């Protein structure tokens with residue numbers, strides 16, 4: 558029977574400060590999997606650019622997305638589960654990340670929250686290179702998942718444990734549905 562016992566790679570997407578690392582770390586622990594943060598795939602130049610208050614553009618992001626896509630491909634090839642936290646703001650980026658991967662091996666989770674909520678959280682965060690001033694450009698570039706991407710949409714207002722539980726419920730439902738198919 559297919560279910561959460563089957564390996565799955567979860568891509569957690571959302572703007573800076575939406576909770577990718579917070580939720581991703583907890584979710585990975587629940588799945589007995591590792592968490593990989595897209596921030597650790599950036600070049601030093603890209604980090605310096607964001608740090609200086611300039612948003613990345615498509616050209617900056619392409620090699621970064623290629624490195625993350627390669628990571629996803631390796632996890633799938635090794636039959637391993639994993640959770641990847643990556644802003645993946647645009648549809649074209651998500652298509653790159655999932656290119657050639659059987660759809661049943663990956664799940665897309667969209668961490669959804671308002672500008673005001675996230676802005677407030679970022680104002681409290683002091684240990685990160687990403688300046689809160691870039692949040693506006695993140696929202697401008699954000700393309701929410703379309704229905705055909707079958708994203709699990711998670712409201713980020715509740716406490717982290719509740720968000721993780723909601724995501725796990727959805728993943729379990731899908732696993733069970735895939736098993737019954």
Ligand SMILES: Nc1ncnc2c1ncn2[C@@H]1O[C@H](COP(=O)(O)OP(=O)(O)OP(=O)(O)O)[C@@H](O)[C@H]1O
Nearest residue numbers: 573574575576577578579678682687713715716717
């Ligand atoms: N559900 C939540 N409730 C309260 N605070 C939260 C919640 N989720 C995340 N936070 C806090 O919000 C801030 C941003 O979260 P986090 O760093 O996980 O986001 P991120 O999407 O990984 O950000 P980035 O893309 O910039 O790395 C952190 O200070 C975190 O502790």
Ligand SMILES: O=C(O)[C@H](O)[C@@H](O)[C@H](O)[C@H](O)CO
Nearest residue numbers: 572573574596613644645687
């Ligand atoms: O696509 C992007 O602009 C980047 O991925 C940013 O979103 C940051 O890496 C991250 O979200 C901040 O830590």
